[in-house]
Amino acid sequence: xxxxxxxxxxxxxxxLVHAQIQPRAVGRTVQVVPxxxxxxxxxxxxxxxxxxxxxxxxxxxxxxxxxxxxxxxxEQGRWGESGRLGGALSDATHTGAATLxxxxxxxxxxxxxxxxxxxxxxxxxxxxxxxxxxEVRNLGPTVNSPYWDSQPCFSAxxxxxxxxxxRPGGSGGTDLWxxxxxxxxxxxxxxxxxxxxxxxxxxxxxxxxxxxxxFASNRDGNFDIFVSRMQADGSFGRAEKLATPVNTSADEFxxxxxxxxxxxxxxxTTAAGDLDVFRVVPNPEPPEPVLMVQGTVLDARSxxxxxxxxxxxxxxxxxxxxxxxxxxxETGQYYVALPSGRTYSxxxxxxxxLFYSERFDVGRNLRENPLTKDILLTPxxxxxTRLLVFFDFDKxxxxxxxxxxxxxxxELLRAYPTLRVLIEGHTDDVGTDEYNDRLSQRRAxxxxxxxxxxxxxxxxxxxxxxxxxxxxxxxxxxxARAQNRRVxxxxxx
Amino acid sequence: MRWRCMLLLFPLLLYAxxxxxxxxxxxxxxxxxxxxTPIRLGLEGGxxxxxxxxxxxxxxxxxxxxxxxxxxxxxxxxxxxxxAAVDIGIAPKLGLQFKLGYEQxxxxxxxxxxxxxxxxxxxxxDVSVQSRYTVQANYLxxxxxxxxxxxxxxxxxxxxxxxxxxxxxxxxxxYEVDPTSDCGFIGPDGDLYxxxxxxxxxxxxxxxxxxxxxxxxxxxxxxxxxxxxxxxxELLPRLSxxxxxxxxxGDVNTGDGWRSLTLGLLPVxxxxxxxxxxxxxxxxWFTIQ
Numbered sequence: 001x002x003x004x005x006x007x008x009x010x011x012x013x014x015x016l017v018h019a020q021i022q023p024r025a026v027g028r029t030v031q032v033v034p035x036x037x038x039x040x041x042x043x044x045x046x047x048x049x050x051x052x053x054x055x056x057x058x059x060x061x062x063x064x065x066x067x068x069x070x071x072x073x074x075e076q077g078r079w080g081e082s083g084r085l086g087g088a089l090s091d092a093t094h095t096g097a098a099t100l101x102x103x104x105x106x107x108x109x110x111x112x113x114x115x116x117x118x119x120x121x122x123x124x125x126x127x128x129x130x131x132x133x134x135e136v137r138n139l140g141p142t143v144n145s146p147y148w149d150s151q152p153c154f155s156a157x158x159x160x161x162x163x164x165x166x167r168p169g170g171s172g173g174t175d176l177w178x179x180x181x182x183x184x185x186x187x188x189x190x191x192x193x194x195x196x197x198x199x200x201x202x203x204x205x206x207x208x209x210x211x212x213x214x215f216a217s218n219r220d221g222n223f224d225i226f227v228s229r230m231q232a233d234g235s236f237g238r239a240e241k242l243a244t245p246v247n248t249s250a251d252e253f254x255x256x257x258x259x260x261x262x263x264x265x266x267x268x269t270t271a272a273g274d275l276d277v278f279r280v281v282p283n284p285e286p287p288e289p290v291l292m293v294q295g296t297v298l299d300a301r302s303x304x305x306x307x308x309x310x311x312x313x314x315x316x317x318x319x320x321x322x323x324x325x326x327x328x329x330e331t332g333q334y335y336v337a338l339p340s341g342r343t344y345s346x347x348x349x350x351x352x353x354l355f356y357s358e359r360f361d362v363g364r365n366l367r368e369n370p371l372t373k374d375i376l377l378t379p380x381x382x383x384x385t386r387l388l389v390f391f392d393f394d395k396x397x398x399x400x401x402x403x404x405x406x407x408x409x410x411e412l413l414r415a416y417p418t419l420r421v422l423i424e425g426h427t428d429d430v431g432t433d434e435y436n437d438r439l440s441q442r443r444a445x446x447x448x449x450x451x452x453x454x455x456x457x458x459x460x461x462x463x464x465x466x467x468x469x470x471x472x473x474x475x476x477x478x479x480a481r482a483q484n485r486r487v488x489x490x491x492x493x
Numbered sequence: 494m495r496w497r498c499m500l501l502l503f504p505l506l507l508y509a510x511x512x513x514x515x516x517x518x519x520x521x522x523x524x525x526x527x528x529x530t531p532i533r534l535g536l537e538g539g540x541x542x543x544x545x546x547x548x549x550x551x552x553x554x555x556x557x558x559x560x561x562x563x564x565x566x567x568x569x570x571x572x573x574x575x576x577a578a579v580d581i582g583i584a585p586k587l588g589l590q591f592k593l594g595y596e597q598x599x600x601x602x603x604x605x606x607x608x609x610x611x612x613x614x615x616x617x618x619d620v621s622v623q624s625r626y627t628v629q630a631n632y633l634x635x636x637x638x639x640x641x642x643x644x645x646x647x648x649x650x651x652x653x654x655x656x657x658x659x660x661x662x663x664x665x666x667x668y669e670v671d672p673t674s675d676c677g678f679i680g681p682d683g684d685l686y687x688x689x690x691x692x693x694x695x696x697x698x699x700x701x702x703x704x705x706x707x708x709x710x711x712x713x714x715x716x717x718x719x720x721x722x723x724x725x726x727e728l729l730p731r732l733s734x735x736x737x738x739x740x741x742x743g744d745v746n747t748g749d750g751w752r753s754l755t756l757g758l759l760p761v762x763x764x765x766x767x768x769x770x771x772x773x774x775x776x777x778w779f780t781i782q
Contacts, residue, residue, distance in 0.1 A: 043514065059513065067512050094512040110513040122511055148516035166516045174516055253514070273725055275514075 030284045032245045035265065037079040038072070038277040045254050045267035045275050047097045047205070048153065049074070050104030052294045052335040052370055053259030057107075058082060058277070059096030067094040069109060074258075088136035089127060091115040097151045101158035102208060102259070102292075103311075103325045103335040105129045108139065108161060110150035120146030124163060131307075131329045143179050143186050151202055155210040156290070156337040157313065157323030161186060162213065164202035172198035176215060195228055195239050203253040207287030208337040214255035214264075214285075215239075223251035225266060227285045242285055251275075257283055259337070260292050260370055289340040291362045292370035297327040297334060297348050300376035305332025309350040309377065316343045316359065316401040334375075338362045345388050345404060348375045354383030354491060355412065357405045380416060384490040387423075389447060396442035398450060406447065409489065410454045420492040423447045425465045426472075428481035433467055441465025447487055462492075532781045533580040535729060537592075539774030541574040543600045545628075545740075547766040551759050556752045561606035561624040561668060565763060568600035568628065574772055580640060588640040590650055595659075596634045598740065598768060601627035609754035610676035617754045621671040629663045630705065630740060632656035636713055650715040655708060656737060661696035662705040703743045709768075711737025719778075729776040734769070741766045 038044055040062035048057050056079075058070040069089055073080030089095060092111035100107045107127040111118075114125060116138055123144040127134040138144065147167035154161060159181045166174045175196040177189035195201060199219040206213050211230040216223045217239070224247040226239040241247060246255070251269040258264060262282040267275045297309040307329035313322040313336060327334040327348070338344055340362045349355035356375050378384055387409065389402035398406070413419060425440030425447075444463035452458050473480040510518025545568045576594025583589055603625035610620035638652030668689040670676045677685035697707035715733035722728055745763035752759065 045514070061512075067514070096513040112512055122513060122516070148511060150513045150516070271725065 030245055031281050032266070032268075032278050033281075035079070035277045035279050038082075041272065041274060043067070043275040044277050045097075046256055046265045046277050047151070047203075047254050048099045048256060049259050050100035050102065050107075050335075051333075052102060052292045052337075053261075055100075055104055056265075057098040057100060059098070067096040069096050069098050077261075085134075087134060088116070089134055094122070099152045099154040099161075101154055101325060102156040102337045103328070103333075105326050105328065106154070106158050107134070108152040108154060108163075110152060110163075114138070119144035119149075122148045122150045124149050124152050129328075139186065142188055148174070151204065153204045153206050155206050156208040157210065158325070159323060160206065160210065162192070162204040162206060163189075164204065165189070171196035173200035174202045176201045176204050192236055195226075195236055203255075205254060205256050207257045208259050208290040208292075209288035209339045210337075211339070212257075212285070212287035214257075216251075216253045216255075218251075222249060223253060225252045225255040227255075240285075246280055246284060255280070257287055259290070262286060289369075291338040291340065291360070293336040293338060293346065293360065293373055294370050295334060295373040295375060297332045297350070297375045297377060299353075300378040305330075306350055306353070306377055307332050309334070309348045309353075309375075311336060312345075312347045312349070313338070314345045314347070314404045316345050316404075319400060319404060321404075343401075345401075346373075346375075347388075347405065347408065348377060349408065350377055352380055353377040354380055354385045354489075355405075355408050356385050357388035357408075359388055380412075380419070380491055381493060382491065384488060387447065387487045387489055389443075389487050391443055391446075394439070396439065396446050398446050403450075406450050407454075410451060410456060413451065413456045413460065416491075418493075420460045420462065421451075422462045422464060422490040422492055424470075424488045424490065425463070426470055426484060426486050426488065427468050428484045429468045429471065429476060430481065431468075433469070436467035437465050439465070440467050443487060532582075533778050534781060535578040535580065535776040535778040536576075537578060537594070537729070537731065537774040537776035538573075538575045539731075539772060541572050541596055541598065542569070542771045542773070543572060543598050544569045544769045545600050545766060548764045550762045550764060551749070552762060553760055554756050556749060556756060556759060557607070559604065559606040560749060560751050561604075561608060561622045562749050562751065562761070563606055564602040564604040564624050564626060566602075568602040568626070570600040570627070572597035572599035572629070574634075574774060576634060576636075576774070578776070580778070586642040590636075590638045590640050590652070592634070592636045592638075594634040594636075596632045596656065596770075596772075597629065598632060598656075598770065599627065599629040600768070601625065606751060608670075608676075608751040610670075610674060611754055620674045620676045622751070623669045623671075624667070626664065626666045631659040632709070633659055638713065638715065646719045648717050648719075650713070650717065650733075652713060654711055654713040654735060654737065656711075657708050658697060658705060661694040661699070662740070664693050664695070666691040697742070703741055703745045706738065706740055706742050709737040709740060711735060715772075717776075725780040727778045727780075729778050731772070731774050731776060733772040733774070735772065736769060739766045740768050 042061040044060045046056050046058050054075055056072045056074050059067050061067045069085040070082040072082045092114035094112040098107050098109040108124055110122050111125055112122040118138050119141050124139040125136055126139050127136045145167040149165045152163040161179045163177055164174045165177050170191045176192040178192055179186045179189040197219045201215055201217045203216040213228045215226055217226055225242045228236040228239045231237050253267045255264055255266045264280045264283045266278050268278050270276050297306045299306055307327055309327040311325040311334045315322055344360045345357050347355055347357040356377055388405040390399040423444045425444035427436040427440050444465055448461045448463050451461055471484040473483050549566050574596040576592045578592035580588050580590045605621050605623050607619045608622045609617050611617050634656055636654040638650035640648050640650045642648045670687045677687045678689040680686050695701055697704050713733050713735050715731050717729050717731040720728040747761055748758040749761045750758050
């Protein structure tokens with residue numbers, strides 16, 4: 001018996017040793033294969049995806065010696081034809097290394113000797129998409145330096161920017177620097193000191209979860225891929241080198257997770273000396289799961305797409321606004337990446353339309369991913385929408401998660417001082433009519449009280465408790481009941 | 494406006510090669526360091542320009558120059574050379590090169606000199622003789638060198654080299670008497686010939702007083718320039734100077750008989766034969782990962 005115990009423990013020790021050496025290789029056969037659709041005899045590297053993963057941005061010097069940006073469609077594992085981006089996106093000796101917000105409407109790219117001028121050598125430029133046109137400007141002296149500033153990467157929401165630079169103040173060579181959005185500008189970059197070394201760090205890629213950072217470093221000789229995860233305090237944790245076959249004796253750059261897939265792309269030097277794109281399946285260091293939400297903002301009456309609608313993502317628990325994006329000016333499409341394990345509200349608003357909010361509980365198990373959700377906006381006049389307000393069971397006190405949407409309503413009524421609003425409370429089918437009528441009325445009144453407390457004249461507000469008499473869905477499932485418990489507003493002329 | 498143009502030009506000149514991927518620009522070549530490119534193989538071919546010199550000393554009577562023998566004081570010529578080489582990086586900027594090759598050394602000279610010509614058995618007069626000689630020797634060249642990179646493109650090599658004679662040394666001589674004269678060389682058949690041609694092939698082991706050396710030791714100093722053709726492939730023009738020991742095993746003691754009718758056979762010593770070579774080769778070098 002004693003012998004058996006010893007043997008078991010020895011087995012544990014051996015497995016632990018192996019686990020420390022190659023913890024992620026156990027049980028997963030990672031395959032790294034070239035992607036011929038993306039590769040040429042020149043340098044080719046993908047630096048980011050957009051439109052929920054349906055667009056990839058490739059930098060290539062296939063047309064002469066100049067690096068240029070290419071956009072490729074990617075749907076259901078298939079690559080479409082690539083198109084070179086022109087105009088101000090190519091008015092430079094070299095342009096490339098583009099990063100985009102998940103909706104694809106905001107891009108930061110690097111350019112050497114751009115016609116717009118810059119702060120010195122290679123600089124970062126920001127481009128806003130307006131339909132098919134890109135409006136480009138230099139990111140300015142707050143972010144750029146007279147040194148080499150390149151290889152930007154956005155967080156999916158566009159709030160965080162990490163890039164590589166050989167400016168002084170780092171740890172030597174090229175280092176990773178981080179800047180945060182401040183209104184329409186950016187904060188002064190700070191070096192990611194826990195990740196930087198005296199060697200070169202570059203090719204940062206932030207996964208759609210906004211926490212997992214991949215980058216390349218030649219601290220061990222050639223360039224290898226490392227991963228670091230953002231800690232609770234916003235700093236990045238210790239960098240870990242990815243194992244073989246991701247890293248080899250060649251140089252590896254730009255480890256880009258493919259949104260919605262357990263796979264990634266990386267760029268690697270080939271025997272011919274150029275960079276080629278490879279596909280890594282599965283991703284041995286996957287980021288946190290992210291729910292990709294995509295859809296179209298539409299006019300509720302005409303069903304026409306509404307471009308330029310502001311999509312606001314709010315963490316309902318912390319009430320923190322996480323991102324503000326815009327629907328595509330031509331197609332009205334929007335794309336949002338929601339990290340799992342949190343509850344969000346997505347609100348769409350547009351000039352002349354009543355805003356609309358939707359609550360998303362993003363669990364760990366994402367069954368439907370990406371999730372398609374069209375948003376219908378009704379014109380202000382006679383507009384009707386559901387308010388994203390929350391009450392405890394059998395209570396009429398507003399929960400804190402309700403305040404962001406109520407604040408939007410306050411803003412709307414301030415912006416349109418002649419408008420009046422009818423607040424209608426609804427319940428599910430549980431309980432008596434009398435009880436539900438009272439509860440729905442109390443809840444409508446609670447909303448009115450909030451508006452009045454925030455400066456909206458009481459005479460502009462009417463309330464009505466409908467109880468269970470106007471269900472949205474005639475069913476008795478829990479899902480249907482959840483939909484039927486609601487507060488709606490109707491704007492009155 | 495002029496200042497603005499100059500300011501714009503300044504960073505362009507400084508950082509013309511950088512791009513969005515590489516702050517120091519795309520590598521035009523792979524650094525020859527032990528860590529990154531441990532071994533490179535090269536195939537080189539080109540020409541060897543050869544130059545010889547030796548002294549010719551008469552130990553007794555000095556003939557009035559020039560004599561047809563004077564041409565042997567020097568010689569020069571161009572011949573082919575080819576080699577396979579390997580370069581092993583041992584440190585940044587430093588490497589060891591080894592080569593095994595074939596080098597032909599060929600040199601010649603021509604000139605004219607005065608010889609005695611006899612008429613009617615007892616009348617001696619001077620006659621001009623055009624003379625020319627050619628020597629051709631084939632060598633197996635074995636070399637080792639230390640490489641030092643002066644710049645990423647330009648490097649120096651210096652090291653010992655050994656030439657092993659392949660086969661025999663071929664030497665030809667041709668003498669032509671002035672065609673306006675009535676003089677000539679009497680051939681084996683008793684006829685008179687204006688042209689005399691001699692060919693000899695002598696090996697190190699042949700029973701002659703001073704056979705060619707079977708091997709030569711020396712040093713080679715080279716300078717090369719690397720022109721990248723594609724990643725892992727480079728064109729490499731190289732200029733090398735060779736200084737090796739004599740191709741002959743010793744000095745030659747012989748006699749000058751061109752004035753034998755008037756001065757007799759004059760003892761003469763050919764001394765200190767040296768052979769210098771300058772190699773101009775173009776190599777194709779492959780990087781082995």
